[in-house]
């Protein structure tokens with residue numbers, strides 16, 4: 001049995017880590033919830049939130065960091081030095097060579113004896129579980145991804161903004177924005193995170209960099225366009241791939257059906273396909289709309305995935321990493 005702490009337990013990801021620990025029956029001896037001084041004393045699921053102190057955090061067996069990149073950069077090493085295994089939800093260490101970046105269904109063996117493990121970007125984790133079986137069977141020449149990302153990807157305050165500002169618009173007012181570059185109600189914003197020199201946003205490049213690291217293939221060609229949309233929860237992604245080998249769509253469906261972490265939802269005749277409303281709250285990523293690609297013919301396919309980015313894209317994947325270590 002293990003002593004576990006969640007830093008950022010009042011946030012969108014932190015709250016889901018509590019749920020995942022329970023649902024995955026993690027062998028918990030003691031659970032401690034940390035947040036900032038603002039939330040100290042607050043009760044969540046019967047636990048009283050404590051103000052974070054790095055020294056106390058290091059005394060646990062496992063610590064989930066669910067705060068921010070700056071916070072992780074400041075405290076992760078100190079917590080590891082205290083003796084804990086740290087699973088970091090931020091992007092702070094994802095690209096460091098000696099820090100494993102893990103989707104357990106794909107590369108659990110990369111954890112080794114590392115005490116600091118990075119959890120991937122939400123869009124990447126959701127894509128990776130569906131893309132990996134196709135990559136293994138048919139090889140990938142090129143991957144093109146367009147995303148439709150929920151407001152919860154930007155944390156609890158962003159979800160609150162969607163709710164409040166939608167009501168403002170419905171009441172005849174003009175929406176304002178704090179968590180996004182533009183008002184989010186009844187809008188789409190083709191910018192998530194900062195623009196890079198190559199014209200992509202950081203979010204888009206994360207999908208490329210991280211998929212390469214998780215698949216262990218630094219040559220993988222992947223281009224992403226990331227768009228924020230006015231939904232509360234669960235990210236969707238339209239994926240087009242050019243394959244090395246000729247593709248058999250029925251075989252792809254069979255592979256997805258058998259793959260862990262992803263469920264096949266692909267019955268167009270009965271209008272069954274992945275959607276954020278259905279994927280919300282579910283552990284498995286939904287994949288469907290599998291079809292031969294009209295541009296790449298026999299050597300390509302298109303499909304659509306939806307996954308709860310607070311679960312497979314964050315809390316669930318983090319708890320699965322911890323479970324792989326006990």
Ligand SMILES: NC(=O)c1ccc[n+]([C@@H]2O[C@H](COP(=O)([O-])OP(=O)(O)OC[C@H]3O[C@@H](n4cnc5c(N)ncnc54)[C@H](OP(=O)(O)O)[C@@H]3O)[C@@H](O)[C@H]2O)c1
Pocket residue numbers: 007008009010011012013014034035036037038039040052065066067068069071089090091120121122152153154155156157309310313314
């Ligand atoms: N949202 C997603 O879909 C998603 C997916 C994958 C990864 N991530 C990453 O996960 C991390 C958390 O994201 P989130 O969406 O859960 O953010 P969030 O909803 O804004 O929550 C942030 C949490 O951090 C706490 N916090 C802030 N400053 C602190 C401090 N100085 N000391 C201790 N705790 C502090 C907050 O506590 P208070 O209540 O005290 O303010 C809150 O619990 C981020 O690095 C994010 O990039 C998010």
